[in-house]
Amino acid sequence: MDFGAIVSNLPLYLDGMLTTVELVVIALIIGLALAVPVALTATSNNPLVTFAPKAFIYFFRGTPLIVQMYMIYYGAGQFEPLRESIFWPIFKEAYACALIAFSLNTAAYTAEILRGAIIATPYGEIEAGRSCGMSKWLVLRRIILPNSFRRALPAYGNEVIFMLHGSALAGVITIVDLFGAARIVNSRHFVPFESFITAGVFYLILTFAIIWLFKKVEFRWHAHLRRREV
Amino acid sequence: MHDFLVESLSGVLGGYLYPFILEGMLLTIELALLSLVMALSLGLLGAIAKLSKNRTANIIAGAYTTLIRGVPDIVLMFIIFFGGQLAVNVIGDSLGLDYIEISEFFAGVVTIGFIFGAYMAETFRGAILAVPRGEIEAGFAYGMTPAQVFTRITFPACVRHALPGFGNNWLVLAKTTALVSVIGLEDMVFRAAQAGGSLRQPFTFYFVVAVLYLVITAVSDVGLRWLDKRYSVGVRRA
Numbered sequence A: 001m002d003f004g005a006i007v008s009n010l011p012l013y014l015d016g017m018l019t020t021v022e023l024v025v026i027a028l029i030i031g032l033a034l035a036v037p038v039a040l041t042a043t044s045n046n047p048l049v050t051f052a053p054k055a056f057i058y059f060f061r062g063t064p065l066i067v068q069m070y071m072i073y074y075g076a077g078q079f080e081p082l083r084e085s086i087f088w089p090i091f092k093e094a095y096a097c098a099l100i101a102f103s104l105n106t107a108a109y110t111a112e113i114l115r116g117a118i119i120a121t122p123y124g125e126i127e128a129g130r131s132c133g134m135s136k137w138l139v140l141r142r143i144i145l146p147n148s149f150r151r152a153l154p155a156y157g158n159e160v161i162f163m164l165h166g167s168a169l170a171g172v173i174t175i176v177d178l179f180g181a182a183r184i185v186n187s188r189h190f191v192p193f194e195s196f197i198t199a200g201v202f203y204l205i206l207t208f209a210i211i212w213l214f215k216k217v218e219f220r221w222h223a224h225l226r227r228r229e230v
Numbered sequence B: 001m002h003d004f005l006v007e008s009l010s011g012v013l014g015g016y017l018y019p020f021i022l023e024g025m026l027l028t029i030e031l032a033l034l035s036l037v038m039a040l041s042l043g044l045l046g047a048i049a050k051l052s053k054n055r056t057a058n059i060i061a062g063a064y065t066t067l068i069r070g071v072p073d074i075v076l077m078f079i080i081f082f083g084g085q086l087a088v089n090v091i092g093d094s095l096g097l098d099y100i101e102i103s104e105f106f107a108g109v110v111t112i113g114f115i116f117g118a119y120m121a122e123t124f125r126g127a128i129l130a131v132p133r134g135e136i137e138a139g140f141a142y143g144m145t146p147a148q149v150f151t152r153i154t155f156p157a158c159v160r161h162a163l164p165g166f167g168n169n170w171l172v173l174a175k176t177t178a179l180v181s182v183i184g185l186e187d188m189v190f191r192a193a194q195a196g197g198s199l200r201q202p203f204t205f206y207f208v209v210a211v212l213y214l215v216i217t218a219v220s221d222v223g224l225r226w227l228d229k230r231y232s233v234g235v236r237r238a
Helices: A004-008 A010-042 A048-063 A064-072 A080-084 A094-119 A123-131 A136-173 A178-188 A192-221 B001-008 B017-051 B055-068 B073-094 B106-128 B134-140 B147-184 B190-199 B202-231
Strands: none
Touching: A004 A010, A004 A192, A010 A048, A010 A094, A010 A136, A010 A178, A048 A094, A048 B202, A064 A094, A064 A136, A064 A192, A064 B147, A064 B190, A064 B202, A080 A136, A080 B001, A094 A136, A123 B202, A136 A178, A136 A192, A136 B073, A178 A192, A178 B073, A192 B055, B001 B017, B001 B134, B001 B147, B017 B055, B017 B106, B017 B147, B017 B190, B017 B202, B073 B106, B106 B147, B134 B147, B147 B190, B147 B202, B190 B202
């Protein structure tokens, strides 16, 4: 094992890590923003309303992320009108395409988690809100959504880790994220073990950081479930 | 059969659907099933090691499941594929062997099996813990050896509890096989890239492959539901 090449390329890895974190954070924010309306429409009682969000969730959860990313990055060029439109500068950029794919993917997974959490709302809570004279929207904002977020938190933590790991695919379409940095180091110095293991260690650190963060948040959000000191 | 398919599908996607893409799909399925066999074996071993009273086994199994689940699949694949190639030849060299080439297919099966072994280990661990203690004690009371108790009681009884987790792992595993296209294995994603490139219709081909993955998922769902029914015989449902 020769880690000399790794040490001299450490700045490249750190830059890559920054790109990874940036991609994941932006994708998660956009994904969450999309997931809330998708989950809410998917829980409607009207099959005409639920069809579109359910199809969206089914497609993005049932197909590999790499195929979704290829569809957007390599596939967009197939459409002549798109190539001539003002959106083309976005779709020819690998970074933007990866971001779109990641956002849609995590939106679908998050929506499914939220859908499950919303369905699990005890009916008494909604009745209590109504009997206090709250409107439908107020019940949604004050009762259904906050409690659903609380229930969804552990599963959402897993989804965030899943997104971090999925983001490594950005390295496949020329983006210099952590994995992309490892590929560059490997191709320059031919040190496959050292270069990819280093990336793996950085991913491990990020994974543990996410687990720690969610433990903190759960401690706060699930305060009512904490064992009480007598 | 082959001729009939070539004939009838010749007009579909410029004749690329069969045999080109569907052959790739066959490779995807083969790869997924072989990896599954390896993942199940490793998972069972890992679960037994995690639950054993042996400290060393606990530590090794714990490190295995934590490390594998903390690193992206594609990074692990590159470590095993490129690193493994190098390691095998360093060892081979010292033994005076000629250059050994690991095939992409073998590397793919080993990597995916190794990754999902860790997830399966967690699933099996939970399932084994869900088997009522009294059933195991009853086995011992009849004078069965620990191995007999495991094969006759613990394992068959834990399958029901393991099935939901197993189903999820299998569906994720099937999708993970798409990554082997990056290390040059000609699965359906790899072939879609080639066909899409030559016909200048990349979106169409990737979309077709996405739908084929949905087909795999849908068929698996039916199979999993059947298994669930079979292994839940004797359990009352509300």
